[in-house]
Amino acid sequence: MTDLPKPLVAGNWKMNGLKAALCEVDALEEKIASHLNLKCDLMICPPATLLCSATIAAKKVEIGAQNVHAAFSGAHTGDISTEMLTDIGVTAVILGHSERRADHGEKSAQVAEKVAAAQRAGLLAIVCVGETKEEREAGQALNVVSRQIADSIPIEGSNADNIVVAYEPVWAIGTGLTPSVNDVAEMHHSIRDLLKGMFERDGDKMRILYGGSVKGSNAAELMGVDNVNGALVGGASLKADDFFAIVEAAYL
Ligand code: PGA
Numbered sequence: 001m002t003d004l005p006k007p008l009v010a011g012n013w014k015m016n017g018l019k020a021a022l023c024e025v026d027a028l029e030e031k032i033a034s035h036l037n038l039k040c041d042l043m044i045c046p047p048a049t050l051l052c053s054a055t056i057a058a059k060k061v062e063i064g065a066q067n068v069h070a071a072f073s074g075a076h077t078g079d080i081s082t083e084m085l086t087d088i089g090v091t092a093v094i095l096g097h098s099e100r101r102a103d104h105g106e107k108s109a110q111v112a113e114k115v116a117a118a119q120r121a122g123l124l125a126i127v128c129v130g131e132t133k134e135e136r137e138a139g140q141a142l143n144v145v146s147r148q149i150a151d152s153i154p155i156e157g158s159n160a161d162n163i164v165v166a167y168e169p170v171w172a173i174g175t176g177l178t179p180s181v182n183d184v185a186e187m188h189h190s191i192r193d194l195l196k197g198m199f200e201r202d203g204d205k206m207r208i209l210y211g212g213s214v215k216g217s218n219a220a221e222l223m224g225v226d227n228v229n230g231a232l233v234g235g236a237s238l239k240a241d242d243f244f245a246i247v248e249a250a251y252l
Contacts, residue, residue: 011237064092082121108151172212216245
């Protein structure tokens, strides 16, 4: 593998956090300031209500959103466009998270439209894929993930600078369960092959994050797996201490 960008550790706060939670962004900045040799990029994706203040509080930490509408503007009550995000200094957006696929029936084709919108605005798209427990038990994990990647990431316009893939087995999210190191290695290797097939040299450089119950105590092992280029972290990203424990374990 050549020229891979720095690994990325991104925190997904989901629907958590009032204004007071912004002190966690400040605390993270303080930790970064005293560790100048970090071997990864850091990102926090707070709820939409905190995005604007978070971009003001953040210096080194990137700020990402958790969803977006594909249109530039228009009659879409309650939605936010990619241009609105870049306007306030947001640099990335999580797309196709399994909770959006489950709670809002989001399909890969819609995710692909949002990815294209992210590219239009110059946002990094973190595209989430992953199988359910039933799909894994049926031996379908690789098929499901391959299909999601092929259908969620448009060939045109996608490259290693604007796409990050996050492999998040649905059964590992928020459960404390993680796949075995071998299973992670196998899936990430297959995703790498698929990305190389789709994007040639860029596919070799796209970061592939692992997500699902990542914490300080398992980060070194999971982040040490070949083709794991960072983490997407839910629960353990809410407190700067827990989040930074992941960074300390894997990327100091
Ligand atoms: P978790 O969530 O770390 O709480 O398992 C991960 C995610 O949904 O991105």
